[in-house]
Amino acid sequence: MSARAMARTCGFPGYEFATVPHPIASLDAMQIGERARDVLPEVVRILGVES
Amino acid sequence: MEAPVSDDLVLADPGEIRRAMEYYADRGWTDGLPVVPVTQSYLAEFLATTSRDPDEVLLAMPQLNRRCTVRLAAINAGLAGCRPEYFPVVLAAWESLAAEGYVTRGIWQSTTGTAPFLLVNGPVRQRIGMNASGNVFGSGFRANATIGRAIRLGAINAFGLRPHLLDQATQGTPAKYTACIAENEEESPWPGLHVQFGLEPSDSAVTAMVIRSSLHIEARHTTVPEQLARDIAGTIARTGALIHETISAMVVLSPEHARLFAQAGWSKDDLSQFIYSSAVLRRAELAAVGKDAIARKTRWRLPAGHPDAVPDTATAEGHPDEVQVLTSPGAVLVAVAGASNAGVSAVVETFGPRGGPPAVVKVDEPPAPA
Numbered sequence: 447m448s449a450r451a452m453a454r455t456c457g458f459p460g461y462e463f464a465t466v467p468h469p470i471a472s473l474d475a476m477q478i479g480e481r482a483r484d485v486l487p488e489v490v491r492i493l494g495v496e497s
Numbered sequence: 498m499e500a501p502v503s504d505d506l507v508l509a510d511p512g513e514i515r516r517a518m519e520y521y522a523d524r525g526w527t528d529g530l531p532v533v534p535v536t537q538s539y540l541a542e543f544l545a546t547t548s549r550d551p552d553e554v555l556l557a558m559p560q561l562n563r564r565c566t567v568r569l570a571a572i573n574a575g576l577a578g579c580r581p582e583y584f585p586v587v588l589a590a591w592e593s594l595a596a597e598g599y600v601t602r603g604i605w606q607s608t609t610g611t612a613p614f615l616l617v618n619g620p621v622r623q624r625i626g627m628n629a630s631g632n633v634f635g636s637g638f639r640a641n642a643t644i645g646r647a648i649r650l651g652a653i654n655a656f657g658l659r660p661h662l663l664d665q666a667t668q669g670t671p672a673k674y675t676a677c678i679a680e681n682e683e684e685s686p687w688p689g690l691h692v693q694f695g696l697e698p699s700d701s702a703v704t705a706m707v708i709r710s711s712l713h714i715e716a717r718h719t720t721v722p723e724q725l726a727r728d729i730a731g732t733i734a735r736t737g738a739l740i741h742e743t744i745s746a747m748v749v750l751s752p753e754h755a756r757l758f759a760q761a762g763w764s765k766d767d768l769s770q771f772i773y774s775s776a777v778l779r780r781a782e783l784a785a786v787g788k789d790a791i792a793r794k795t796r797w798r799l800p801a802g803h804p805d806a807v808p809d810t811a812t813a814e815g816h817p818d819e820v821q822v823l824t825s826p827g828a829v830l831v832a833v834a835g836a837s838n839a840g841v842s843a844v845v846e847t848f849g850p851r852g853g854p855p856a857v858v859k860v861d862e863p864p865a866p867a
Contacts, residue, residue: 448664448665451657451663455562455563456561475804
């Protein structure tokens with residue numbers, strides 16, 4: 447909700463963003479890598495990359 | 498954003514008062530408690546207490562492209578229940594927050610969940626009936642309650658910092674409703690905070706601080722200043738306070754505790770120096786909670802085994818077993834407030850490492866009647 451509110455406030459109500467689950471700060475390198483792999487398809491979709 | 502001010506309402510009966518309250522609540526113009534309806538004529542009474550342009554910007558948040566003007570500050574002071582004569586103090590509080598700097602960098606949106614905390618000094622305290630003695634952090638005094646609330650309502654209504662939306666606080670703090678105390682200069686053995694930082698005793702001033710919490714200290718057991726100072730230092734140096742490498746604090750001493758130090762010949766600066774030297778954690782204490790190193794870039798504390806960990810300053814300086822949690826004596830401010838009836842004091846956990854002078858802002862005298 448905060449991300450959508452920030453997008454509206456900054457004049458980009460349709461701004462697309464990807465989310466990853468908490469926690470982040472306490473993860474080790476391998477777990478961070480898993481988070482990145484999990485979110486990557488969504489990032490690619492937002493960027494408009496066509497396969 | 499729509500300014501939370503209504504046309505003049507005629508409040509002829511309790512039903513109309515309730516309707517006015519619901520009107521404000523329905524629009525999200527409150528902190529959850531009822532607010533005082535602010536009409537254009539009531540707003541004019543607040544603006545008459547200052548010679549400032551109503552459109553003057555007091556504090557801007559560039560990331561939101563929003564500003565709090567003198568007019569918006571006045572509207573929210575009225576909503577909070579301030580009397581118009583409190584408004585010069587509210588203005589000084591906004592100026593102090595702007596000068597302090599954390600708010601303009603987005604800290605009120607952070608998960609930490611900080612609150613504005615205001616310390617008021619000088620003759621304005623008596624002029625508007627501020628409480629500096631018993632129950633100073635508690636309820637019961639209109640000026641304290643509403644001046645602090647005026648800032649919080651400004652955060653909500655001028656900047657849109659509502660919970661679950663632009664305010665992402667994980668838990669927040671009760672201080673978010675209001676946190677405004679006056680220094681008990683009359684029962685303090687030392688000069689007030691505003692005098693300590695260059696103003697005259699006859700000046701009135703507000704010092705605003707972004708805070709995370711307020712911690713209670715029970716210390717009725719000793720007359721030895723070093724023991725009491727170590728008790729305070731130990732309260733400051735708790736591992737749970739450490740997100741960054743260091744922290745900062747305002748120590749709010751009860752008059753009894755302040756006199757204990759003063760009678761032993763200690764000044765405020767002596768106390769700050771002692772606390773700075775004593776607020777130390779052992780390496781084993783930090784290792785036990787996984788905060789014995791810092792992150793390479795953010796310098797947030799984390800376990801030494803973390804791949805991003807680098808040694809903290811204490812290790813780098815060659816005294817790894819003595820980790821000072823304060824950057825300098827200036828990171829501990831001292832004020833006196835509360836009743837002279839017990840050995841009870843408080844540590845207000847201020848946000849950031851600090852060490853420089855606090856943002857002490859003089860309260861303007863109201864303009865002379867035309």
